[in-house]
Amino acid sequence: MARVVVDVMPKQEILDPQGQAVANALPRQGFEGISQVRQGKRFELEVADDVDDETLAKIAESFLANPVIEDWAVRRVES
């Protein structure tokens, strides 16, 4: 088994109102110097050894992310 992490983030050109709301809330709590926040998703998958990178990419592209608005990145990590 391997652990695979898939990060899904809104594309740079897509408005991210949730990230903006977080960024706007930080100064109200006294945290200064943070100019931008973008909010995404992180998926952790426990994956059998015979699942190849191409399959993982397909899972990310067709299901975990919507490529119209989101970028994704797949990486294998030490489990």
Place this chain on the structure above:
Amino acid sequence: MSAAGARIGVITFPGSLDDGDARRAVRRSGASDVSLWHADADLRGVDAVIVPGGFSYGDYLRCGAIAKFAPVMTEVVRAAERGMPVLGVCNGFQVLCEAGLLPGVLTRNEGLHYVCRDQWLRAENTTSTWTTRYEPGADLLIPVKHGEGCYVADESTLDEIEGEGRVLFRYVDGNPNGSRRDIAGITDARGRVAGLMPHPEHAIDPLTGPTDDGLGMFLSALDTLVPA
């Protein structure tokens, strides 16, 4: 086929809310309503399908992202490719976009607020299967209620949709969600698959809605299904 002979299916997913009102709107228009279940790969011989509003599968992952893989949706996609009329309302619009039957995607409202109000729309394309009963430029008052209705697509896709006259309705008197170019609803290239965020099924009777302006969408489809 008489109007009553036309059978319009309404899908129920776990988390659907407006399937009951959609079936009522179908009956009010004069057609027969047929309940379709998300887990059945079976359209029960219907002539058209409505994907209703709600929160299918709890909106988990993304709105409509899990529903697009429901067994019934595989059949809807196949039927749509053969030309069957399909209407997606609110969550149903999100499902049709996720399933690739319509371009673009619905994202979180620009102001982050869930918006629930009666909304003015302007009819644009009145040649699609679902909009022939409207006059071009007509103003309609129909409820909206959603948190993720901001229509987004890249500029070239938006230009293509506009160039081909595929905008069905545009928000007027205020855009409730930040949708690009005030788009409230669109149709596919053939004009048979339609999606919109406002709820025509909640505006079929002045007793229970602001107007009966929504009924025209169901009557329009019947005109196609039941040639005069």
